[in-house]
Amino acid sequence: MESKRVTLFAGHYGSGKTNIAVNYALWLKKSGKPTAIADLDIVNPYFRTKDSKKLLDENGIELIASAFANTNVDFPALPAETYSLVMRDDVYAVIDVGGDDRGALALGRYTPFILAENNYEMLFVANGYRPLTRTAEEALEVMREIEAAGGIPFTAIVNNSNLGRETTAEDLLASRAFAERLSVLSGLPIKFTSADERICPIGGVEDLFPLSLAERYYDVND
Amino acid sequence: MSDKVLMKGNEAIAEAAIQAGCRHYFGYPITPQTEIAAYMAKRMPKIGGTFLQAESEVAAINMVYGTSSAGFRVMTSSSSPGISLKSEGISYIAGADLPAFIVNVQRGGPGLGGIQPSQSDYFQATRGGGHGDYHVIALAPASVQEMADLTFKGFDLADEYRMPAMILADGTMGQMMEPVTLGNYVPKQFDKSWAVTGTKMQRKHNIVNSLYLNPEELERINFERFERYKVIEEKEAMAEEYLMEDAEICIAAFGIAARVSKNAIVAARAQGIKVGMIRPITLWPFPKKIFAAAADKCRAFLSVELSMGQMIEDVELATKCRRPVTLCNRAGGMIPSPEQVLAAIQSVAGGLKK
Structure with a gap:
């Protein structure tokens, strides 16, 4: 799989952007590239990129996240260091954009740098099991709203259709028609299909990108 | 594709409320429940409903009071400090024997506290919260599916017993994502002949009020209300x-x-x-x-x-x-x-x- 210097993950909130961004950064690093990841989410109060800080540190991936993430300070603030990811070219940058057009608004200030360098991929993370992006038409609407807010056109789609820990291979296979229709409607290719590594490999899915997902404190294992 | 959808707890409440026939949402944003308001803002205009971000929590709960007196299913949602602000209005709604659906996605307190999950509004929810002798039905979901199921239940119980019903969740329940099955709920029909909808000069006018000038009458109404609470304690406890x-x-x-x-x-x-x-x-x-x-x-x-x-x-x-x-x-x-x-x-x- 080819990768550009800057990879941005955006999409409807709750589509799985953060999980994919963290896994993609780990994959880049394992391919031998110096890698950094930035959390641009100014919307979610919990379950942030910063939850994976230990894992990222252990793997030598630089994390740029708000000092206020996971604290009681409910600020839509981003650290100044975020600029370093778009202004220097000695590192592969993974950018976890906040959900929806509201989340993508925070991307706008970095957009001129990203467009000027022109070595980026803007990936739309799609989950056909999310209630407001059940159809390709609805997902396309969200896609256009994000592009308008962030100022960067999408270049490809990631099919991350899932039902959380209950996802089966059948659920994923059944989502492919959704992703393909979104591809036709938007004219964009599907870069990969991502799924919980516990249900991988899945027969017939060649572009599978397995995700290692962290256990959450609320998961019940009875 | 599966008929399940992957939802945040807050979204599950919002969608279930819509499916329960709620077309009126009044609120004011506060973490960690803002997704309820955001979902309503997006969906209500598409289905002929009302989403209104009020100027304050106090205003929002009084809009709920007014809408409920007209016989409509209506809701508001907030998190801990916001529920304290709404408590006067909740007492008025209970005192006027009106149904209402209220959501508290709790955060750490007291005071402004923080935005992380908490269950420290238990006393407030189970003892009434506002002034006077009253209760609200307090429902405690432990999964995203229950956030939806107890929303249906809450609207029905509120209408059946003409009193406020509250979801008492915590920040985790609001923010976590799990698969949910929706769409199996059939709204029950309730007699709302008490609603203030205009007499058209064809009936005696209805009054919705919590003010009683005669203390004997106010006492009688308190006793009657607590007879109803006894029935609820007998019939509706769940574990x-x-x-x-x-x-x-x-x-x-x-x-x-x-x-x-x-x-x-x-x-x-x-x-x-x-x-x-x-x-x-x-x-x-x-x-x-x-x-x-x-x-x-x-x-x-x-x-x-x-x-x-x-x-x-x-x-x-x-x-x-x-x-x-x-x-x-x-x-x-x-x-x-x-x-x-x-x-x-x-x-x-x-x-x-x-």
Whole structure:
């Protein structure tokens, strides 16, 4: 799989952007590239990129996240260091954009740098099991709203259709028609299909990108 | 594709409310429940409903009061400090015998506190919260599916008993994502001939009010209302019993604390400790009978809470203090770990051997 210097993950909130961004950064690093990841989410109060800080540190991936993430300070603030990811070219940058057009608004200030360098991929993370992006038409609407807010056109789609820990291979296979229709409607290719590594490999899915997902404190294992 | 959808707890409440026939939402944003308002803002205009961001929580709850008096299903949602602001209006709604659906996705307190999950509004929800003698029906979901199911239930109970019903969730329940099945709910029909909808000069006018000039009448209405509360306590208390058949130790926990406790119970059982759990689903009415019956068999109780110990008082009352009740807790937005709960179980079990 080819990768550009800057990879941005955006999409409807709750589509799985953060999980994919963290896994993609780990994959880049394992391919031998110096890698950094930035959390641009100014919307979610919990379950942030910063939850994976230990894992990222252990793997030598630089994390740029708000000092206020996971604290009681409910600020839509981003650290100044975020600029370093778009202004220097000695590192592969993974950018976890906040959900929806509201989340993508925070991307706008970095957009001129990203467009000027022109070595980026803007990936739309799609989950056909999310209630407001059940159809390709609805997902396309969200896609256009994000592009308008962030100022960067999408270049490809990631099919991350899932039902959380209950996802089966059948659920994923059944989502492919959704992703393909979104591809036709938007004219964009599907870069990969991502799924919980516990249900991988899945027969017939060649572009599978397995995700290692962290256990959450609320998961019940009875 | 599967008929399930992956939802945040907050979204599940919002969508379930719409499916329950609620077309009027009034609120004011506050973390960690803002997704409810955001969902309503997006959906209500598309289905002919009303989403209104009020100028304050006080305004929002009074819009709920007005809309409910006209006989419509209506809701508001907030998080802890916002519910304190709404409490005057909730008391008025209870005093006017009106249905209303209220959501509290709790955060750490007191005061402005923080934005992390908490269960420290238990007293507020189960004792009324505002002034005067009244209750709200308090429902405590422990999964995203229950966030939806108890929303349906809450609207129905509110209409049936003409009183406010409240979802008492915590920040985790609001923010976590799980698969949900929706669409199986059929709204019940209720007689709302009391609603103020205009007489068209064809009937005597209805009055919705909580002011009574005559104290004897106000007393009579209070007594009548509490007769209705007795029926609710008799008929509507709900709890889940988990591994209670042979349990010597009984954990009491609701919401996120019950999920953490389940993992601790599995670990304790692997060590041969006979422990189970009663998970109240209704906090008011509290499942008193289930706890009283458990006190016949169990030797000790352990209340696991994200507060300084609030539900523990109801456990002690329901069991009439016949067995020791210990508290295992975190507060201020922190969550007990399964390891902490397991250690508390081991400590209680050790005490029983002596």
